Amino acid sequence: MFQPAQLPASIDATLALLKSAGYVADRPLATVLFLSLKMGRPLFLEGEAGVGKTEIAKVLAASLGRKLIRLQCYEGLDVASAVYEWNYAAQMMAIRLAEVAGTVDREVLEADVFSERYLTRRPLLQALEPDTAGAPVLLIDELDRTDEAFEAFLLEVLADFQVTVPELGTIRAEHPPLVIITSNRTREIHDALKRRCLYHWVDYPNATRELAILKAKVPAAPARLSKEIVAFVQAIRKEELFKVPGVAETLDWASALVELDAVALDPTLVSDTLGVLLKYQDDIQKMQGTKAKEMLDAIHASLRAAE
C-alpha cells in the first residue's frame, strides 16, 4: 500500500535521499523535488541533453522502492501505444469460438470481448494501477519529441489522473503516480501543460558538484585526473561551442581515460579522446591542438597554485 511515511519529510531529507542513491543534487533541485512529492504535482524538468534529468526519475524510483514506468515520447505517439490497446487477435478468436459454440448473443458477446481480459495496458494506464510498493514513478521522457496533440491528451491525465476507455468507462488512480516530465527544449511545451507542473531548469553543475558527481559515478578515476577533467570540462563550457558537453559526457570521458590508464591529462591525450566529449566536428576542430594545450596549461597552473 501507499505509505506517505516513505516520502522524505523535508528538503534536507530529500537531498540525503538522492545522495544515498548516488545522485549529487543541488539544493534548488531538492527543493522542487520535495515540493512535487509533497504537493502531488508533476515535476517538469527542462535542460540541455546530458544534465541528468532522466536519472532523477530513476534514482527516485530506486531509492523509494517504487516501480518506474517510463514513457519514451516520439513523433506520432498515440493512445494505442501510450495508454491502452485492445488485443484484437484474441477478441477475434473469442468471437469465432462463440460462433462455433452457437451462442452468438450480440450484447453478451460485446460485453465479453470488451472486458479487461482483452485490454493491453500501456505505460500511462499502468501508472494509474495500484501497486503494492506504493504509487509508481511515471517518467514521461523527452516530451518535446512528440506533437501538440499528445500534449493536449496529457492534460487530462495529469489534471485528474484518470483515463477514459470508451468501452470500459473511466479508470481512476487511487493513488496518483509521482510524475516526472523531461524536455530537451527542442520546441516549447505549451503553457497550459507547464501550468499544471512545478518547473525546474536543470543546469550544468558547478565545479564542486561536478567533482562530487564524478567521484560518485567513476570512483576508479585518480583524484588528480578527476580534478583536471572537471576543470577542463568547466573551461570548455565557457567556449562558444555549438553543443557544450553535459555531465553524461564528462562521466563518459572520465571512464574512457580510466580505461586508457591515464593519470593526468596531456594535450595529445585530450586531442585523441575529444570525440567522447564533443559531438560536432566543428566543435572538435575548434578545440583540438593548440587550443587544448592552452587550456590545459592554464588548468595545470591554477591547480598548482591551489595546492
Next chain:
Amino acid sequence: MMTAGEGRLPENIAYFARALRAAGLPVGPGAVVDAVAAVEAAAIGTREDFYWTLHAVFVKRHEHSVIFDQAFRIFWRRRALLEKLIAMMSPIAPGFERPADRPQAGAARVAEAFPTGAREPEKSRETVEFSARLTVSDRELLQGKDFAQMTAAEIAAAKRLVAELSLPDDRVPVRRYLAAATGSRIDARRSFRRSLRTGGALIELAFREHAEKHPPVVALVDISGSMAEYSRLFLHFLHALAEKRRRVSSFVFATRLTNVTRELRARDPDEAMARASALVKDWEGGTRIAHCLAAFNRLWSRRVLGQGAIVLLFTDGLEREVTRDLAFEMDRLQRSCRRLIWLNPLLRFDAFEARAQGIRAMLPHVDEFRAIHNLAAMGDLCRALSAERSAEADPRKWLRKVA
C-alpha cells in the same frame, strides 16, 4: 502551524505575484494559491529555500528565471521582514500579529521597485520616450520607431495584399495515423467494431492513413535600414501566416537577433506590429548577418527547427564585413532545416548579379533563391511553398552567371 488564512505571508505572496505579473511573467491566481500551499508544505527554514520554493511555482520558462531573480531581490530585500515571516511559518515559533501598516508597505515596495523597469534584462518593454533617450548609442541606431506609423496607404496595401494572397497549403505526412476511407494500413480497431455489427460473421476492413500537417515555418527577417520598406510588408505576411497555421516562429535582426513570435500572435496586425516594434531595439540599424545567424544557430536552432522546419531567410545579403563565419553559419543553418529559402528584394532588378561578397558567400548554402519585392513575388512564394522545389529558384544559376 499557520494556515493559509492567517498572517501576512499569503498577502505578501499575492503582492509579490502581482509584481511578477507587472514584470511580464504569466502568473495567474492559481499560481498564488499554489505558492502559499508550497511555502506551507516546505516548512521553510532559510531564505534560499524560500527563494527556490517560490521559483518552483512561479517560473515556467527558463528565460523567466532572470526576471524572477531581480523581482525577488527587490521585493524581499527587507531581510528582517522575510526572516520574521519565515519565523512565523516555522512550527516552533508562535505566530504573532504584525503592525497593521505592513501590507501597505509591501504594496508600496512593488510600486517603487517596478516602474523603474530598467533592471529587467530580458523583457524590458520601454515606452517610445524611454528608448528615444538611448539613441546616443554609437554602435546601433536605436530607434523606437513605431510600426503603427506606417502611412495609411501602406497599411491598406499590406492588408489588401495579405487578404488576397492564397497562403501556402503545404503539408508533410507525420507519423500519426488518421482514419481514412481508403488508406494504406488496416485500422484494426475500427474493423473489429464493424465486424461486431454483423456478429463477427463478416469482416469489413477499415483503413487509416498518415496524418498530414503544415511543417513549421521559421522566418529570419532582416530589418536593417536597406531593407526597411520590404521588411514591414513581409512582417505583415508573417502575421497572416501565423494566423493560419500554428507553428510559425519569427525572428528579426539587424545588429542583433530578436524573437518576435509571441508579439506577432496578436490578432490585430497593427497591434502585433506595435508590440514587435516595442521589443526590437535595432530597427533600421546596420546589418551583421553572420553574427545574428550565429546567435540563431546557437540559441534557437535546436528549439525551433525540429520536425522538418522550412526557413525563410529574408535579407539582401549585403554584409558589411564578410568573413569565413558567414558561409560557416549559413552552412550550419542549411543543415539544421528541411528547406532553406532565401528571399532577396534585390532580385527585383533585372540586371541583378550575384557579385556582392556576402551574397556569393551565402548562395551556395541555400536551397532556393527568390525575389520578394511585390505582390506577385509574394504570391510566387506561396505557390513555391505549396509545390516541390523548382529549377527557376535554383541558387546555382546565379553563381554560374558570375563564375
